Amino acid sequence: MIDWSAFLIVSVASLVSAAVLVSLYSFGLRLLTTAGRIPRVEPHEFTGAITVLSPKKAAKQLKRSRKAAAANALSETQKRLALYGGYTCFALSGIAVLYGVYLIVPALHG
Amino acid sequence: MPDFSIIIILVIALALVFDFTNGFHDTANAMATPIATGAMKPKVAVGVAAILNLVGAFLSTEVARTVSGGIIREGDGGVLITPDLIFAGLIGAIVWNLVTWLMGLPSSSSHALFGGLIGATVIGVGAQAVDYNVVAAKVILPALIAPLIAGGVALVATRLAYMITRRDIGKPDGRGGFRYAQIFSSSLVALAHGTNDAQKTMGVITLTLIAGGFQAVGSGPAFWVIAACALAIALGTYTGGWRIIRTMGTGLTEIKPAQGFAAETSTAATILASSHLGFALSTTQVASGSVIGSGLGRRGSTIRWGMAGRIALGWVLTLPASAIMGAFAAGLALLGPIGIVLDMVLGTIVIMALFRWSRRNRVTHNTLLNDIDDAGRVVDIKKTPRRPNRRNRKKVSL
Numbered sequence: 029m030i031d032w033s034a035f036l037i038v039s040v041a042s043l044v045s046a047a048v049l050v051s052l053y054s055f056g057l058r059l060l061t062t063a064g065r066i067p068r069v070e071p072h073e074f075t076g077a078i079t080v081l082s083p084k085k086a087a088k089q090l091k092r093s094r095k096a097a098a099a100n101a102l103s104e105t106q107k108r109l110a111l112y113g114g115y116t117c118f119a120l121s122g123i124a125v126l127y128g129v130y131l132i133v134p135a136l137h138g
Numbered sequence: 139m140p141d142f143s144i145i146i147i148l149v150i151a152l153a154l155v156f157d158f159t160n161g162f163h164d165t166a167n168a169m170a171t172p173i174a175t176g177a178m179k180p181k182v183a184v185g186v187a188a189i190l191n192l193v194g195a196f197l198s199t200e201v202a203r204t205v206s207g208g209i210i211r212e213g214d215g216g217v218l219i220t221p222d223l224i225f226a227g228l229i230g231a232i233v234w235n236l237v238t239w240l241m242g243l244p245s246s247s248s249h250a251l252f253g254g255l256i257g258a259t260v261i262g263v264g265a266q267a268v269d270y271n272v273v274a275a276k277v278i279l280p281a282l283i284a285p286l287i288a289g290g291v292a293l294v295a296t297r298l299a300y301m302i303t304r305r306d307i308g309k310p311d312g313r314g315g316f317r318y319a320q321i322f323s324s325s326l327v328a329l330a331h332g333t334n335d336a337q338k339t340m341g342v343i344t345l346t347l348i349a350g351g352f353q354a355v356g357s358g359p360a361f362w363v364i365a366a367c368a369l370a371i372a373l374g375t376y377t378g379g380w381r382i383i384r385t386m387g388t389g390l391t392e393i394k395p396a397q398g399f400a401a402e403t404s405t406a407a408t409i410l411a412s413s414h415l416g417f418a419l420s421t422t423q424v425a426s427g428s429v430i431g432s433g434l435g436r437r438g439s440t441i442r443w444g445m446a447g448r449i450a451l452g453w454v455l456t457l458p459a460s461a462i463m464g465a466f467a468a469g470l471a472l473l474g475p476i477g478i479v480l481d482m483v484l485g486t487i488v489i490m491a492l493f494r495w496s497r498r499n500r501v502t503h504n505t506l507l508n509d510i511d512d513a514g515r516v517v518d519i520k521k522t523p524r525r526p527n528r529r530n531r532k533k534v535s536l
Contacts, residue, residue, distance in 0.1 A: 034417075035279070037415065042408040046294075047294055050295040051298050054302035060315065061312035125326065132414045133197050
């Protein structure tokens with residue numbers, strides 16, 4: 029009576045979907061970094077739970093990422109390609125999420 | 139047509155209260171990490187979580203059907219369970235939930251609910267009234283397996299995330315960008331929470347309506363039930379969030395954005411897939427499994443077995459303990475109307491006492507964010523290697 033195949037479905041489905049999502053987003057980040065657009069995320073608000081960069085440290089980080097961008101061996105075209113590739117990856121991961129939601133809502137596909 | 143008795147209204151009210159506390163308790167699961175890593179403003183995070191819980195509750199009703207149609211066996215003349223017994227089961231579940239919450243024991247509201255219901259049914263109707271096959275297939279096994287699945291998935295996802303973004307030491311790897319991704323992944327967790335946890339209350343209310351003769355045996359939840367549960371859990375989430383924001387200053391386990399993103403994606407994927415198949419699992423346990431798994435996915439990590447054992451103990455205890463509470467309450471309820479009143483009074487006294495006690499101890503980090511946070515501490519991670527000094531750097535970089 030215990031439906032073992034259901035467990036298999038759950039594990040495979042979650043593994044595949046999580047792996048695809050995470051990989052797509054990671055590739056997006058990787059390509060952005062390659063293109064010299066390193067995302068620097070500053071905390072929006074002091075919450076006490078995060079290490080907040082001092083202005084000095086933040087400036088240092090900015091300098092480092094500028095330097096890395098300047099030392100980029102890629103040509104402008106390659107950089108642009110990488111950038112668009114990155115954006116495509118982000119878009120794809122967004123579409124993957126929407127598709128997942130579409131799959132689990134019975135109301136959307138009868 | 140049976141009359142709309144007071145007991146049914148009581149059960150519905152109590153079930154909604156349970157739903158509220160569930161949302162209240164679980165906001166942290168979804169939103170603690172993005173708030174902690176600074177990905178979202180606390181106010182925004184809590185609002186988004188509430189709305190997505192509301193939406194999620196409408197998306198799928200598979201789990202509600204499991205609860206209302208599967209666990210309690212139906213006799214010849216419909217369901218054997220009476221609203222009185224459901225009432226008793228709910229009291230048992232709520233009391234156990236509050237006890238564990240205040241003691242800082244990780245437990246699952248869902249299992250407390252099932253435990254209470256099963257205990258009440260066994261005492262009130264007899265052991266044969268519980269469909270153990272369904273309990274095993276859709277409650278106990280998913281409870282054991284889902285966190286493992288989530289943990290495994292999180293491990294793989296974390297490895298992938300780190301592998302893909304890995305660059306030479308000293309070069310910026312852009313992993314801070316995972317914070318933006320966390321906004322979406324934690325929103326997915328909130329959505330998944332709605333598809334699984336709000337359903338349980340819907341199932342209970344539907345079960346009550348079936349038991350009371352208002353609905354056909356085997357039918358799904360009515361629209362007003364879905365809407366009421368969705369609202370209750372969303373309100374609970376919103377209110378719970380405010381407490382979290384207040385206590386945020388006490389600090390969280392260190393979870394890196396990449397790791398948090400991988401963990402949340404795994405949690406959401408596992409819960410959504412399970413909800414779709416009607417498995418009533420505990421969102422808290424799945425989230426804990428993911429956090430542990432993603433910790434193991436990082437380099438230089440080891441498990442602290444003591445902490446892991448403590449968490450596992452809380453999980454194992456919940457079902458039997460709340461079953462005993464539910465059984466006790468059911469025993470009282472069998473005395474007739476006096477028993478029900480007694481149940482209510484006792485329940486209220488316990489809840490008030492616990493509330494007073496919690497007020498005395500103020501809200502601490504320990505009582506509030508314990509579940510996921512404990513899971514984070516299960517894995518010990520060595521510090522990431524330092525950036526090499528200038529002389530050594532020449533050998534590695536560029």
